[in-house]
Amino acid sequence: MIPPASGGQEGTALRLRERSFGPEQRLVMAIVNRTPDSFYDRGATWDEAAAMERVHTVVGEGADIVDIGGVPAAPGAEVTVAEEIRRTVPFVAAVRAAYPDLVISVDAYRHQSAGELCAAGADLINDTWGGWDERLPEVAASCGAGLVCSHAGGLPPRTRPFRVEYGDVMADVLERTLALADRAVARGVDPSRVLIDPAHDFGKNTWHSLEVTRRLGEMVATGWPVLVSVSHKDFIGETLNAGREERLTGTLATSAVCAWLGARVFRAHQVTQTRQVLDMVSAIRGDRPPARAVRGLA
Amino acid sequence: MIAAAAICPPAPLLARELTGLDPVIPELRQACAAAVERLVRAGPEVIAVVGSGHRTSTWPADGRLNLAAFAPALGIRAALDPGPSPPLPLGLGARLLDEGGYRGPRVLRSVSHDAPAAACLRLGADLSCLGDRVGLLVMADGSACRSLRAPGYLDSRAAAFDAALERAGRGGDLGPLRAMDQGLARELLATARSGWQVLAGAMPGRAPATEILYADDPFGVFYLVAWLAGSA
Numbered sequence: 173m174i175p176p177a178s179g180g181q182e183g184t185a186l187r188l189r190e191r192s193f194g195p196e197q198r199l200v201m202a203i204v205n206r207t208p209d210s211f212y213d214r215g216a217t218w219d220e221a222a223a224m225e226r227v228h229t230v231v232g233e234g235a236d237i238v239d240i241g242g243v244p245a246a247p248g249a250e251v252t253v254a255e256e257i258r259r260t261v262p263f264v265a266a267v268r269a270a271y272p273d274l275v276i277s278v279d280a281y282r283h284q285s286a287g288e289l290c291a292a293g294a295d296l297i298n299d300t301w302g303g304w305d306e307r308l309p310e311v312a313a314s315c316g317a318g319l320v321c322s323h324a325g326g327l328p329p330r331t332r333p334f335r336v337e338y339g340d341v342m343a344d345v346l347e348r349t350l351a352l353a354d355r356a357v358a359r360g361v362d363p364s365r366v367l368i369d370p371a372h373d374f375g376k377n378t379w380h381s382l383e384v385t386r387r388l389g390e391m392v393a394t395g396w397p398v399l400v401s402v403s404h405k406d407f408i409g410e411t412l413n414a415g416r417e418e419r420l421t422g423t424l425a426t427s428a429v430c431a432w433l434g435a436r437v438f439r440a441h442q443v444t445q446t447r448q449v450l451d452m453v454s455a456i457r458g459d460r461p462p463a464r465a466v467r468g469l470a
Numbered sequence: 471m472i473a474a475a476a477i478c479p480p481a482p483l484l485a486r487e488l489t490g491l492d493p494v495i496p497e498l499r500q501a502c503a504a505a506v507e508r509l510v511r512a513g514p515e516v517i518a519v520v521g522s523g524h525r526t527s528t529w530p531a532d533g534r535l536n537l538a539a540f541a542p543a544l545g546i547r548a549a550l551d552p553g554p555s556p557p558l559p560l561g562l563g564a565r566l567l568d569e570g571g572y573r574g575p576r577v578l579r580s581v582s583h584d585a586p587a588a589a590c591l592r593l594g595a596d597l598s599c600l601g602d603r604v605g606l607l608v609m610a611d612g613s614a615c616r617s618l619r620a621p622g623y624l625d626s627r628a629a630a631f632d633a634a635l636e637r638a639g640r641g642g643d644l645g646p647l648r649a650m651d652q653g654l655a656r657e658l659l660a661t662a663r664s665g666w667q668v669l670a671g672a673m674p675g676r677a678p679a680t681e682i683l684y685a686d687d688p689f690g691v692f693y694l695v696a697w698l699a700g701s702a
Contacts, residue, residue, distance in 0.1 A: 458543035464492035469482040469540065470614070470621060470689035 186397040186436060187364040188237065188275040188318060189295040195397075196459035198431055198450040201237040201277060201298075201439040202230035203403065206259040207251075210244045212404045212416065212441055220263060227267055231274065233443035239298055240264055240289075241279025245374070247330050256285045261292045268293030277320075281329050283307035290315035298439075300371060300401070301329040303352045309359035318365030320399055321352035323384075325375020333375050341380045342387045345370050346394065353396055367437060369399040373406050381407035385426060392434030400430045401439035424449050432457065471702030472673050473603040474512035476505040477639060478566060479611035479693040480521055480559035480662060482540050501684035501695040506570040506607065508681075508697045514605030516575040517567060518597045521559020521609035522664045523580030526593070531576050534568075535561030556580065559609035559665065566607065581664040583656075590664050591648060594671025603702045608669045610662035612636075612692030613655075620690020622659040631658055632692035635666065636685055639696040642677030644670040675701060 183195040193199060204226050208215040217223035227238055242259035243251045251259075260278065267276060277296040278289040283305050286297045290311060297312050299305075302324035312319040323345040325336055338344050349368040357363045368391055370384040384391075391398045402408065408422035409415065424445055427438050431453035440446040454460035483489050484499060493499075509517065536555035537544045555561060560578045567576060577600065581593055598604055612632035615625035631654060638644050647670040655663035677698040684695035 458545075461487070461543075462490035464494060465488060465490040465541075466483060466494055466689060468621075469488055470691045 184395065184397075185364060186367070187362065189273070191273075191275065192364075193236075193436070195434075195436065196454070197436065198454055199236035199437045200234065200443050200446050200450065201239045201399070201437050202233075202235035202443050203439060203441050204230070204238050204240045205244075206240060206242045206263055207244050209246075209248060210241075211246055220266075223263060224266065224270070227270070230443045231271060234447050235443045237275040237277050237296070237437070238267065239277040239279050239439055240267070240294075241298075242285075243280070243330070245300060245330065247332065253282055253284045256280070256282070257288050260285070261288045264289050264294055265292040281305055281308070283311045287311045287315070290317045296320065296365070298399075300324065300369075300374060302326065302348060302371070302374070303355070304329055309356040309361050312356065312365075313360030313362075316362070318367065319356045319361050320367045320369050321349045321356060321396075322369035322371040322374065322399075323348050324371055327375045333373075333377060336375055336377060336380070338380065341376065341383050342390055345384055346390060349391070350394060350396075366396060367399045368394070368396045369401060372400065372402050376407070378407040378410040381405070382411065385429060388430055388433040388435060397437065398430075398435045399437040399439065400427070400435045402426045402430070403439060403441045420445065428453050471602055471604065472598050472700035473514045473605055473702040474509050474700050475606040475608060475669060475673060475677075475698040476509040477608045477610055477669070477694055477696040477698075478502040478505060478563070479691070479695070480562050480609040481611065481691065481693065482558065482562075484562050485535060485537060485540075485565065487537060487544055488540055495688060498684055498688075498693060498695070502566055503570060505683050505695050505697045506566045506572070509605050509607060510567075510570055510572050512605060512700070513603060514574070515601045515603050516577060517572060517605035517607055518577045518579060518600060519560050519563035519567070519607045519609065520579050520581065520594075520597065520665055520668050521557060521563060522583050522662050523557030523559065524582065525580065526582045526585055526589070527580050529556040529560055529578040529580065531578060533560065533564060533578055535565050559662070563607045563609045579668075581668050583661055583664055584652075585664045585667075587648060587650070587652070587667050590667035591671030594668040594673070597668070598672040604672075604700075606669065606672055606700075608665055610665040610669070611660075611694060612662075612687075613658035613660045614691040615658045616687045616692060617690040620687075622690075624690075625658055627654065628658050628692070631655070631660065632687075632694075635692070636682070636694055639694055639698070640680060640682055642680040642698055644673050644677075673698065673700065677701075
């Protein structure tokens with residue numbers, strides 16, 4: 173196991189916007205896509221009114237963070253920076269206007285769009301592509317935003333893994349994400365606003381994603397807050413031989429294991445179910461009391 | 471001589487932490503707090519906390535409720551008090567005194583579930599002689615068989631059993647408690663039977679004044695919160 177990073181301290185607070193979240197808190201990050209073709213929702217919130225309705229819904233369901241993205245992860249038609257900005261910046265501004273206190277994350281990997289999004293009110297840059305654009309930390313630092321440092325195994329954005337191999341996938345995840353976190357802090361990002369993410373499926377086959385799940389505790393032990401994004405992903409589909417509409421159970425099971433191992437932010441499509449899983453795991457861990465306990469106590 | 475007595479149920483859910491995020495039954499806690507406040511206001515020189523337990527014993531006066539026994543995740547006791555904890559009724563009673571701001575002398579006495587009536591009555595008489603003005607906090611409740619969802623399921627005898635307790639508390643005549651049916655009490659999960667009989671031994675005459683602050687069975691267990699004036 174790689175030694176803990178110098179920048180993180182176990183159990184420190186995560187700061188997002190004006191709020192501070194302790195290590196015992198588990199946060200739901202609700203996915204809101206401004207794309208016509210994302211793998212799970214397939215354009216359900218491509219229409220801006222539908223996207224705003226989705227925000228109202230997830231906030232009502234108890235989402236702690238919304239994650240707004242305009243570029244699908246999968247390969248496909250090019251989405252230029254200008255198009256990404258057109259899809260997402262006015263929408264982020266509208267969400268910010270509607271919810272002044274809501275933590276807004278943006279699923280963006282290019283510094284030009286990330287900068288515009290932060291200016292429009294985003295608090296966190298969720299860079300799924302492993303720091304491919306080296307200028308992202310500057311943007312986060314200058315805006316006072318946070319940064320998610322993920323592991324994509326060195327793949328360029330919007331590419332699929334092809335015969336990827338690792339001597340030790342978790343060692344590679346730790347090496348790359350910790351280097352990104354240290355780079356972010358060195359370039360001025362507030363260390364209490366930095367997260368690391370193993371990025372399931374990104375640059376990984378199913379075996380690799382299962383391995384990083386099993387060994388997630390090694391990421392947690394570095395002290396950096398760990399974000400996981402597993403919702404309906406292919407490694408769950410392959411593991412359970414489940415189609416895209418049949419992966420919720422696997423998603424929730426994986427979320428429970430990650431929560432048990434100490435992950436703190438959970439990027440999810442289903443907020444209510446994820447919230448229940450996290451509350452249940454928090455109660456089992458002893459971090460949260462039951463909602464109401466009477467059995468055997470009368 | 472008994473200056474005053476308070477009766478509160480030894481239900482774990484009196485401890486606010488144990489019910490989780492939901493206070494569940496704040497009115498019961500308020501009633502207990504009010505009863506203890508009146509007890510303290512009577513100006514006792516010592517308060518004896520009495521409750522049923524596995525054995526008859528005197529416990530250290532600084533003994534406190536072992537919350538961890540009911541909710542290991544709360545894990546509070548180990549850090550504060552590594553010694554043996556008093557039985558639940560005494561721990562809850564001590565907590566009520568703490569919450570009521572009582573800092574005077576206290577005695578924690580448990581009485582065995584199986585103690586015969588005579589022993590209970592004698593213990594009550596002994597406690598009444600602890601001083602000229604003794605306060606008594608009796609941690610006792612009724613049956614646990616009052617509904618289909620009750621801990622002991624529904625038993626048709628429970629209502630009459632509990633009515634006798636309420637009548638005694640309301641009227642201040644504890645004489646009938648001297649003859650409580652030990653076997654029936656056991657069958658109705660009325661584990662506080664011995665505590666009631668200690669109270670009867672401590673207050674042999676009719677209490678000059680009483681007040682019932684709570685009488686209900688929200689979970690199929692009969693809870694009575696009462697205050698009784700003594701003759702001291």
